[in-house]
Amino acid sequence: MKFPEFDYLRVDSLSDALAAYEAADGEGIYLAGGHSVMPSLALRLQAPAVLIDIAHIEELKGVSIQDDWLRIGALTRHVEIAEHPLIRQHAPILAQAAPYVAHPAIRNRGTIGGNLALSDPASEFPAVIRALRARLEIVGPTGVRYVEADDYFIDLYTTVIEPGEILRSILVPPQQENSVYAFDELVRRRGDYAMVGLAIQGIYEQKKVNDISIVFCSVGNIPMRAVTVEKHLVGSGLDEEHISSALGLLGEDIDPADDPHLPADVRLHMARVLLGRLLRRIKNLSDMTVEVAA
Ligand SMILES: Cc1cc2nc3c(=O)[nH]c(=O)nc-3n(C[C@H](O)[C@H](O)[C@H](O)COP(=O)(O)OP(=O)(O)OC[C@H]3O[C@@H](n4cnc5c(N)ncnc54)[C@H](O)[C@@H]3O)c2cc1C
Numbered sequence: 001m002k003f004p005e006f007d008y009l010r011v012d013s014l015s016d017a018l019a020a021y022e023a024a025d026g027e028g029i030y031l032a033g034g035h036s037v038m039p040s041l042a043l044r045l046q047a048p049a050v051l052i053d054i055a056h057i058e059e060l061k062g063v064s065i066q067d068d069w070l071r072i073g074a075l076t077r078h079v080e081i082a083e084h085p086l087i088r089q090h091a092p093i094l095a096q097a098a099p100y101v102a103h104p105a106i107r108n109r110g111t112i113g114g115n116l117a118l119s120d121p122a123s124e125f126p127a128v129i130r131a132l133r134a135r136l137e138i139v140g141p142t143g144v145r146y147v148e149a150d151d152y153f154i155d156l157y158t159t160v161i162e163p164g165e166i167l168r169s170i171l172v173p174p175q176q177e178n179s180v181y182a183f184d185e186l187v188r189r190r191g192d193y194a195m196v197g198l199a200i201q202g203i204y205e206q207k208k209v210n211d212i213s214i215v216f217c218s219v220g221n222i223p224m225r226a227v228t229v230e231k232h233l234v235g236s237g238l239d240e241e242h243i244s245s246a247l248g249l250l251g252e253d254i255d256p257a258d259d260p261h262l263p264a265d266v267r268l269h270m271a272r273v274l275l276g277r278l279l280r281r282i283k284n285l286s287d288m289t290v291e292v293a294a
Contacts, residue, residue, distance in 0.1 A: 004047040014059050014166060017052055018141055021164040024050045030166065031055065032075060032114035035106050060113065060168060063087060069135075070172040074113025079104070081112055081125075091132060091172045093181035093201055097124045100183070103191045113167045116152075119159050119222070122193035126153060127217040128183060130225060131199035134172045140165040153222035178205035180286050182278040185217070186270050194218045195262060196270045200278050204286045209233050219256045219271055226253035229275070238283035246279065247272045 011017045021028045027049035031037050034055075040046045054060060060075040063086050070090040072081070081087055082098035101107055101115070101124050115125050116136070129136075130149045138145050138161060147160050154160060161167060185197035194217055202212035212233050214226040229246045236242040256267040 003041045004044060006041075006048050007050040008053065009050055010053040010056060012056055012058075014057060014139055014168070017054050017057060017166060018139070018164065020050070020052045022141065024048075024052070026163065028052050028164075030117075032117075033077065033110040034114075035102075035110040036114060036118050036120075054166065055111075060166070065090070066171075068174040070174075072112060072170040072172070074116075074167045074169055075111050076113075078102075078107035078110045078112065078115070082107070090175055093132065093183050093199060094125070094128050094172075096181070097128045097183040097199065100124050100185055100187075100194070100197070112170060116170070117159065117161055117167050119153060119157055120193070121156060121221050121223070122197070122218040124183070124185065124194065124197055124199075124217060127197055127199040127215040127223040129170055129172075130223045131181075131201040131213040131215040132172050133201075133213060134170050136167060137169045137171060138165050139168045144168070146171075150225070156221040176203050176211075178203050178210070178286075180204045180282045182281050184274060184278055184281075186274060196267060196274055198271070198274045198278055199223075200282065202282070204238070204282065207237050207287065209236055209238060214275070216254060216271055216274075219254045219267060224254050226250060226275075228252045233279075238279055243276055243279050247276055250275060 009020055011020055029048040029051055031051045031053045032055055060073050062073045063076055063084050064071050070086060078098050078101050082095050088095045112125055115123055119126055134149045136147045136152050138147060152159050181201045183199045185194035187194055196219060197217035199215045203210040212230050214230050216224045228249050232246050232249055250272055254271060256264045258264045
């Protein structure tokens with residue numbers, strides 16, 4: 001389909017972007033990588049009066065360490081998330097998840113800021129940043145505010161970002177010693193959105209779980225944290241008995257909806273399969289690392 005008519009405005013600073021949004025009187029849309037905005041225009045799901053191109057704003061770029069936290073600018077593209085040395089070192093689960101996002105052409109332009117602003121429930125990065133207990137830096141006409149990832153996602157495609165606000169960066173807390181992580185997903189074809197995806201980040205020392213975040217994508221309206229399972233696993237050695245009882249408890253944390261392509265009980269079963277797989281992977285890799293070091 002053809003795009004609806006709209007004006008295009010390129011801005012080079014955050015203040016110009018905010019002013020342009022204000023001037024558009026509720027009829028503006030920010031454009032970053034464009035891989036969600038452009039299809040939505042072509043499908044006529046949106047018809048903005050003005051497309052405000054924020055892709056050249058320096059304040060939204062760059063990956064750095066600030067006060068021991070990893071700061072990822074909103075314009076960081078998916079391909080950079082996969083490859084950037086600081087991300088690989090300080091948030092390796094993000095780099096591990098990035099190749100699961102779509103295809104190379106989309107990863108070359110899509111940005112983590114656009115991805116998290118859109119917040120598709122099947123998207124990989126929202127689950128990962130929740131597992132990392134990251135913080136989101138949001139800029140608006142009244143200044144800057146910081147929101148914890150646990151509080152950021154509200155509902156389907158809905159976050160705490162208010163109209164006109166801009167996600168400036170993602171702040172990842174410093175990695176603790178003995179951090180463990182794993183990301184994987186089940187898909188029909190590589191590059192598709194996940195049928196079920198799972199991000200696990202935790203601390204496993206002396207063969208015991210000290211802390212763990214378990215977050216699924218594609219099983220609810222927002223990335224879903226399995227808090228009952230997390231509590232059950234803390235203090236355990238990820239032995240088969242604990243893993244099996246954790247899989248049993250998962251139904252207390254997630255309750256996927258039926259959909260025409262995937263019945264709810266099948267999705268829950270897939271979530272259990274993925275959870276068991278990743279917990280075993282974490283245990284085996286960590287135990288092996290300890291034994292090699294000894
Ligand atoms: C064929 C196809 C397959 C895909 N498969 C996957 C997949 O498997 N997994 C996945 O996660 N994604 C997938 N995507 C989506 C892709 O990751 C998008 O690029 C991403 O979700 C949006 O990022 P963007 O930079 O392109 O944002 P844009 O399309 O430019 O913007 C998306 C939305 O966010 C807003 N926005 C953008 N940046 C900001 C900001 N900094 N602050 C506030 N609002 C902002 C825009 O106004 C818009 O509403 C797919 C896309 C396509 C076309």
